Amino acid sequence: MNTTLNVPDISCNHCKDTIEGAVGQLEGIETVQVDVEQRTVAVAFDETEISLPQIVAALDKAGYEVAS
Numbered sequence: 001m002n003t004t005l006n007v008p009d010i011s012c013n014h015c016k017d018t019i020e021g022a023v024g025q026l027e028g029i030e031t032v033q034v035d036v037e038q039r040t041v042a043v044a045f046d047e048t049e050i051s052l053p054q055i056v057a058a059l060d061k062a063g064y065e066v067a068s
């Protein structure tokens with residue numbers, strides 16, 4: 001499954017590294033790509049291994065709130 005999340009607090013490449021590291025290490029994540037200019041996180045994941053709320057929670061734990 002592919003989804004793109006809006007994360008308004010993304011501001012620089014440090015944010016990109018933090019988010020890609022935090023989400024990328026989760027079980028079931030196939031790819032994670034942060035677009036700093038668009039302030040989005042594009043995630044491809046295996047929904048039999050991880051759910052979207054778990055990804056949102058991991059972002060929250062890393063300090064980034066997902067905009068609904």
Ligand SMILES: [Cu+2]
Pocket residue numbers: 010011012013014015016
């Ligand atoms: Cu930053």
